[in-house]
Amino acid sequence: MASSHSDTLGLLRERIARMNTDPGHSMTQRLSTGVAEIDARLGGGLEKGTVHEFFGAGSDRQLSAKPARFVAAILARTTGAVIWIGEEHLDLCVAGVEQAGLNPGRLICVTATQASFIELCEAVLREPGVGAVVADIRMAPDLVTTRRLQRAAHERGATGFLLYRSVFLADGPSQCLSATRWKIGPSTTFSLRDNPVGGAYAAEERWSIELLSHHHGGSAGWVIDPARYETHPFSVLPGAGMHNARQEASRRSWWRSALRA
Numbered sequence: 001m002a003s004s005h006s007d008t009l010g011l012l013r014e015r016i017a018r019m020n021t022d023p024g025h026s027m028t029q030r031l032s033t034g035v036a037e038i039d040a041r042l043g044g045g046l047e048k049g050t051v052h053e054f055f056g057a058g059s060d061r062q063l064s065a066k067p068a069r070f071v072a073a074i075l076a077r078t079t080g081a082v083i084w085i086g087e088e089h090l091d092l093c094v095a096g097v098e099q100a101g102l103n104p105g106r107l108i109c110v111t112a113t114q115a116s117f118i119e120l121c122e123a124v125l126r127e128p129g130v131g132a133v134v135a136d137i138r139m140a141p142d143l144v145t146t147r148r149l150q151r152a153a154h155e156r157g158a159t160g161f162l163l164y165r166s167v168f169l170a171d172g173p174s175q176c177l178s179a180t181r182w183k184i185g186p187s188t189t190f191s192l193r194d195n196p197v198g199g200a201y202a203a204e205e206r207w208s209i210e211l212l213s214h215h216h217g218g219s220a221g222w223v224i225d226p227a228r229y230e231t232h233p234f235s236v237l238p239g240a241g242m243h244n245a246r247q248e249a250s251r252r253s254w255w256r257s258a259l260r261a
Contacts, residue, residue: 065096087113089111122152181213
């Protein structure tokens with residue numbers, strides 16, 4: 001297993017070197033989501049050099065197509081190699097990634113066994129030239145494992161995106177080591193568009209994006225129209241749950257102490 005792991009890292013290093021990409025050292029420490037309201041809620045966007053968790057909802061719970069597209073759209077605004085790692089196998093639509101704006105030429109797809117998956121993700125996060133690592137995980141890791149990934153991300157400034165293909169996080173504990181935790185799925189509302197052929201209206205699905213956890217505090221929700229993802233200012237979902245100040249202060253203190261442990 002160790003030999004196979006070493007061989008995989010060696011091949012990745014060769015590919016990254018040939019790509020001649022550099023994640024750069026931008027003054028900004030945030031990654032824009034492309035949605036003004038979400039960026040504002042996060043203080044400018046997702047924190048770089050840390051780990052963020054995503055999982056699907058509703059009909060997209062197992063496929064994770066919407067979370068994957070959302071992540072790809074975020075990464076389209078970055079530089080450096082993007083390593084997309086699948087556990088056991090990788091179910092990724094390259095056409096969908098390209099549609100989200102991410103250049104497939106920056107993308108390196110890798111698969112790993114369940115036994116070596118986390119170790120590989122951790123090692124790749126530390127590799128020079130890597131801008132981001134997307135980990136397509138079948139089961140959510142425990143807190144100790146998440147801490148390892150956080151430390152690896154902090155070490156070189158790469159950003160980790162954990163995509164879960166399970167319902168674990170929907171009912172999981174509110175405490176987590178990730179910088180943010182998201183649930184993305186279909187919304188119950190639809191947008192109406194002009195039909196240029198028949199002149200009638202056509203209904204199109206919107207997405208529900210929920211920020212369930214943020215280590216700086218609070219939660220929120222938005223409804224977005226993916227067809228207008230690049231430019232449309234999206235509306236905030238009414239009644240999105242928000243933790244009270246005392247709960248958030250306690251959780252922020254727990255997050256910092258757990259990461260240092």
